[in-house]
Amino acid sequence: MVRKKKFIEQSVYGTGPAEIQAQSHTLSILVDNEPGVLARVIGLFSGRGYNIESLTVAETDDVNNLSRVTVICSGTPMVIEQIKHQLDRLIPIHRVTDLTLEGAHVERELALVKVNSQGEKRIEALRTADVFRARVVDSTHESYVFEVTGSSAKVDAFIDLMRGLGMIDVSRTGVAAMSRGAKAI
Amino acid sequence: MTPAKPETATIQTISPAPKAKRMSGAQMVMEALAEQGVDTIYGSPCGAVLPIYDALHQQKKVKHVLVRHEQGAGHAAEGYARSTGKVGVCLVTSGPGATNTVTALTDALLDSIPMVCISGQVPTFLIGTDAFQEADTTGITRACTKHNYLVKNIADLPNIIHEAFHVARSGRPGPVLIDLPKDIQFAEGDYIQKDNAPIHFYQPRTEPDMDLIETAVEMIANAKRPVFYTGGGIINAGENASKALTKLVRDTGIPITSTLMGLGAYPASDKQWLGMLGMHGTYEANWAMHDCDVMICIGARFDDRVTGKLSAFSPHSKKIHIDIDPSSINKNVHVDLGIVADAGKACEALHQVWKARGFKLDKPAMQNWWKQIEAWRSVKCLSYKNSNDVIKPQYALEKLRDAIAKDGRDTFISTEVGQHQMWAAQFLPFDKPNRWLTSGGLGTMGYGLPAAIGAQMAHPDALCIDVAGEASILMNIQEMTTAVQYKLPIKIFILNNQWMGMVRQWQELLHGERYSQSYSESLPDFVKLAEAYGGVGLRARTPAELDDVIDQMMKTDKVTIVDVCVDQKENCFPMIPSGKAHNEMILSADPSQYDKKLV
Ligand SMILES: Cc1ncc(C[n+]2csc(CCOP(=O)(O)OP(=O)(O)O)c2C)c(N)n1
Ligand SMILES: [Mg+2]
Numbered sequence: 001m002v003r004k005k006k007f008i009e010q011s012v013y014g015t016g017p018a019e020i021q022a023q024s025h026t027l028s029i030l031v032d033n034e035p036g037v038l039a040r041v042i043g044l045f046s047g048r049g050y051n052i053e054s055l056t057v058a059e060t061d062d063v064n065n066l067s068r069v070t071v072i073c074s075g076t077p078m079v080i081e082q083i084k085h086q087l088d089r090l091i092p093i094h095r096v097t098d099l100t101l102e103g104a105h106v107e108r109e110l111a112l113v114k115v116n117s118q119g120e121k122r123i124e125a126l127r128t129a130d131v132f133r134a135r136v137v138d139s140t141h142e143s144y145v146f147e148v149t150g151s152s153a154k155v156d157a158f159i160d161l162m163r164g165l166g167m168i169d170v171s172r173t174g175v176a177a178m179s180r181g182a183k184a185i
Numbered sequence: 186m187t188p189a190k191p192e193t194a195t196i197q198t199i200s201p202a203p204k205a206k207r208m209s210g211a212q213m214v215m216e217a218l219a220e221q222g223v224d225t226i227y228g229s230p231c232g233a234v235l236p237i238y239d240a241l242h243q244q245k246k247v248k249h250v251l252v253r254h255e256q257g258a259g260h261a262a263e264g265y266a267r268s269t270g271k272v273g274v275c276l277v278t279s280g281p282g283a284t285n286t287v288t289a290l291t292d293a294l295l296d297s298i299p300m301v302c303i304s305g306q307v308p309t310f311l312i313g314t315d316a317f318q319e320a321d322t323t324g325i326t327r328a329c330t331k332h333n334y335l336v337k338n339i340a341d342l343p344n345i346i347h348e349a350f351h352v353a354r355s356g357r358p359g360p361v362l363i364d365l366p367k368d369i370q371f372a373e374g375d376y377i378q379k380d381n382a383p384i385h386f387y388q389p390r391t392e393p394d395m396d397l398i399e400t401a402v403e404m405i406a407n408a409k410r411p412v413f414y415t416g417g418g419i420i421n422a423g424e425n426a427s428k429a430l431t432k433l434v435r436d437t438g439i440p441i442t443s444t445l446m447g448l449g450a451y452p453a454s455d456k457q458w459l460g461m462l463g464m465h466g467t468y469e470a471n472w473a474m475h476d477c478d479v480m481i482c483i484g485a486r487f488d489d490r491v492t493g494k495l496s497a498f499s500p501h502s503k504k505i506h507i508d509i510d511p512s513s514i515n516k517n518v519h520v521d522l523g524i525v526a527d528a529g530k531a532c533e534a535l536h537q538v539w540k541a542r543g544f545k546l547d548k549p550a551m552q553n554w555w556k557q558i559e560a561w562r563s564v565k566c567l568s569y570k571n572s573n574d575v576i577k578p579q580y581a582l583e584k585l586r587d588a589i590a591k592d593g594r595d596t597f598i599s600t601e602v603g604q605h606q607m608w609a610a611q612f613l614p615f616d617k618p619n620r621w622l623t624s625g626g627l628g629t630m631g632y633g634l635p636a637a638i639g640a641q642m643a644h645p646d647a648l649c650i651d652v653a654g655e656a657s658i659l660m661n662i663q664e665m666t667t668a669v670q671y672k673l674p675i676k677i678f679i680l681n682n683q684w685m686g687m688v689r690q691w692q693e694l695l696h697g698e699r700y701s702q703s704y705s706e707s708l709p710d711f712v713k714l715a716e717a718y719g720g721v722g723l724r725a726r727t728p729a730e731l732d733d734v735i736d737q738m739m740k741t742d743k744v745t746i747v748d749v750c751v752d753q754k755e756n757c758f759p760m761i762p763s764g765k766a767h768n769e770m771i772l773s774a775d776p777s778q779y780d781k782k783l784v
Contacts, residue, residue, distance in 0.1 A: 091352055
């Protein structure tokens with residue numbers, strides 16, 4: 001405590017702001033599909049100390065050469081506003097939409113889960129997969145690869161269950177998101 | 186029946202598409218620079234840019250200034266940009282040439298200076314092989330440029346150059362880097378003229394929302410203690426923005442202060458001017474900021490050196506923030522009204538609505554406010570104890586100020602970083618924009634001399650003075666040679682206290698007078714140094730010598746170093762200490778007045 005006080009008095013920067021509850025926001029970003037764009041987005045987050053929880057990117061418009069990035073980030077309302085403005089400042093970024101603020105939207109994630117087990121566990125894995133509407137996309141005598149889609153919470157739950165059933169590998173895409181209703185971003 | 190064939194009517198006379206000129210990538214660079222209105226560039230050649238230097242050699246439109254270190258090229262381009270309002274350009278080689286510009290690029294980013302840096306790169310087929318003088322320049326500079334490009338195809342080159350200029354000067358200006366591999370410099374392609382280049386979707390908003398302007402004007406009209414707080418955004422918005430601001434401030438009768446970056450946008454000789462605000466700002470400016478009820482911030486960004494302790498920053502005011510960069514609004518300080526617009530257009534709009542609606546401020550309230558301000562002014566926060574034996578740095582600057590006024594030439598002042606920079610900001614009056622070149626955001630020691638080179642190149646007949654510290658000037662002293670080569674009569678006015686004075690001041694006030702590594706035990710003889718470079722060296726040891734030395738300095742036609750031996754222990758006041766609020770500033774150089782218990 002003494003040291004903290006000393007820091008406050010000696011540092012020209014004073015103290016940081018009081019802790020405010022962080023929120024998660026889902027952003028949809030339309031960018032030029034050119035080399036380095038992803039590095040710019042990620043560099044912005046790391047350089048300014050913002051938190052990324054999930055990031056997905058792929059080309060979505062090959063006529064206009066655009067990619068869509070979906071980012072889930074967390075921060076105080078002021079930080080979230082900054083993140084959006086800072087993203088908007090990047091030259092190759094066409095548009096930033098805050099799906100969390102825009103209203104209802106759907107979020108989906110896909111995961112591939114490899115399970116290595118025999119006997120009762122193998123059967124239980126298959127049964128659980130059925131409950132989660134996961135599909136078997138590869139199988140050997142010892143293993144399955146399941147493909148599961150849904151909200152991140154559902155994917156989390158599936159992975160949790162599979163952990164006890166011989167899960168040895170997971171690959172997740174991160175969240176893809178879109179607003180509900182008739183409007184595009 | 187076929188109609189008779191008219192002789193000529195069916196022969197369509199479409200004028201042929203203008204035939205694109207074929208040329209090499211290197212020639213395209215020169216062609217595009219000329220088309221973009223660039224008359225001077227700053228740089229240094231080596232392997233990876235030789236084709237461009239070859240093309241440079243074979244044309245006449247663009248002049249090149251050979252610097253001695255690429256950081257110098259960057260700052261010179263900044264000095265050129267800031268003193269002209271045009272885009273500054275530097276040209277450097279790959280690897281070390283490019284990495285040497287990183288400080289200047291960061292400096293330009295933080296101070297929003299329009300700049301284009303063209304760096305050579307190893308040929309595309311060698312990229313990624315750790316080739317000789319290869320560096321991941323776009324990777325390294327991604328965080329210190331507004332945007333950057335790696336050109337991999339000759340067909341893209343002309344558009345990229347035009348786009349780079351557009352990005353550098355549009356919206357909030359900044360540095361843009363083009364990394365140009367050597368094989369692309371050699372490759373032939375079709376040149377695309379500026380006017381035929383595609384229009385980029387990056388078109389930042391400049392026109393203010395008039396509804397918000399109306400709201401702002403109403404807020405101002407109802408104020409009892411309003412203050413204008415302006416910044417470098419006004420300077421960046423061009424000379425007309427300064428004029429519009431001046432009209433607005435005069436017609437409303439509201440006091441005005443500005444950041445370090447904004448000095449000169451409003452004439453310092455005017456009675457509504459409160460002086461600079463912030464850590465070393467004036468008593469009246471900081472108190473006005475603290476006590477105001479409506480703050481009108483235009484083109485400034487609530488930097489930590491301006492706000493002091495955030496939680497105590499101007500606690501009772503409604504805040505209006507006008508900025509061209511939406512990310513600046515609500516970044517550090519929550520404001521009541523944010524308006525995204527060009528500073529000049531916003532000032533014009535505010536003024537127009539103010540006039541159209543015939544607003545007047547509450548007269549008794551304003552009289553009280555000005556009475557209060559006069560009381561703060563009467564503290565005379567910039568006073569210092571003069572001496573007959575030793576030159577006080579403030580005294581030296583007052584003498585310099587008088588000499589400049591007497592001289593009458595258009596004057597451009599650059600600075601290095603430290604106490605001398607703050608004293609220059611406090612003691613030299615700026616009545617016009619673009620005359621004050623200082624590294625505000627990054628605080629780069631070594632900025633002032635190359636920046637003065639850029640300014641003097643752009644204004645050959647003007648008086649260009651670098652107010653320097655003896656430690657800072659050594660950081661880019663090699664540019665003396667550049668100044669000699671191009672016959673630039675820059676004056677380097679060193680306030681030589683033999684200390685890194687700003688560091689020493691903090692150590693005295695905040696670290697128990699433990700002067701760790703802030704004394705320069707050995708320094709060059711600056712008079713001999715100037716002479717060794719081929720310039721003029723002068724020295725003033727006592728106040729009595731000062732007038733004569735400044736007199737001589739004003740008359741030299743070569744780069745001149747004036748070594749002003751000043752009081753070693755003088756501190757820069759007023760000062761808002763660490764983590765304190767505007768109303769807790771240390772006022773006087775009298776040690777009994779500041780609280781040593783802080784330590
Ligand atoms: C490139 C760089 N390195 C270090 C610093 C930190 N720094 C700020 S002021 C200063 C001392 C400057 O000394 P001098 O040029 O003699 O100026 P004075 O304060 O004595 O007027 C230093 C080291 C800086 N601003 N820039
Ligand atoms: Mg010094």
